[in-house]
Amino acid sequence: MPPRPGVGDARGGRRTRRRVHRRRPRRQRRDVAAADFFLGSFAVAVPAGGLVTGVAFPVAAPGTGAGFYEVTRKAKDFALIAAAAQLTVADGAVTDARVAVTGLTHGPVRMAAVESALVGSPPTAEAIRDAARLAGGEVLAEVNTRSPAAYRRRVLPVVVARALKSAAADLEVAP
Structure with a gap:
């Protein structure tokens, strides 16, 4: 699914490391870019029966x-x-x-x-x-x-x- 206009985290064609970790039914793990996780108001990219098990963001740079x-x-x-x-x-x-x-x-x-x-x-x-x-x-x-x-x-x-x-x-x- 391509990022929505104005949303996303592409800089110079590269994606950053902002990720959401999900577990699907049957213990399948899938990582989703943070920009693709939020679909709209009160809607996120977690399938029925799925569970968010963690998030990862890069540590902010000094300054x-x-x-x-x-x-x-x-x-x-x-x-x-x-x-x-x-x-x-x-x-x-x-x-x-x-x-x-x-x-x-x-x-x-x-x-x-x-x-x-x-x-x-x-x-x-x-x-x-x-x-x-x-x-x-x-x-x-x-x-x-x-x-x-x-x-x-x-x-x-x-x-x-x-x-x-x-x-x-x-x-x-x-x-």
Whole structure:
């Protein structure tokens, strides 16, 4: 099954080591790329009777920080929209950026334009703000019953910027 547009983890034609380990009935083990594991809202690639037995992610490189920001109606509610970000910085410049949002479509979506805009520049407030503005053009928000699509499109750059700022702050306190 090919990765969905905007989702996946291909960089330069190679797949990363993010994997989910599953057991099928009759003790057959199968590893699935993390990008292919999540099929949609509350849907994952586990067959009937199957069981997730583990997950594997590469250890973050030195100089890596992560952040998350969500908008909810009330505490502990499902997010109307949320963003997760990870930045890796070396010699003062971003060498790798990962940004994903949820709440726009049936599943999480990577923000490739935002990621590309950050690589090569220092993680300053201005660079983060400029990159986050690109998030609005990447994907159309689907209609849902929780919040209007126009609202989610309008707050998307703010949510992405706040997740990125949190990731940048995490860089400063990383051991």
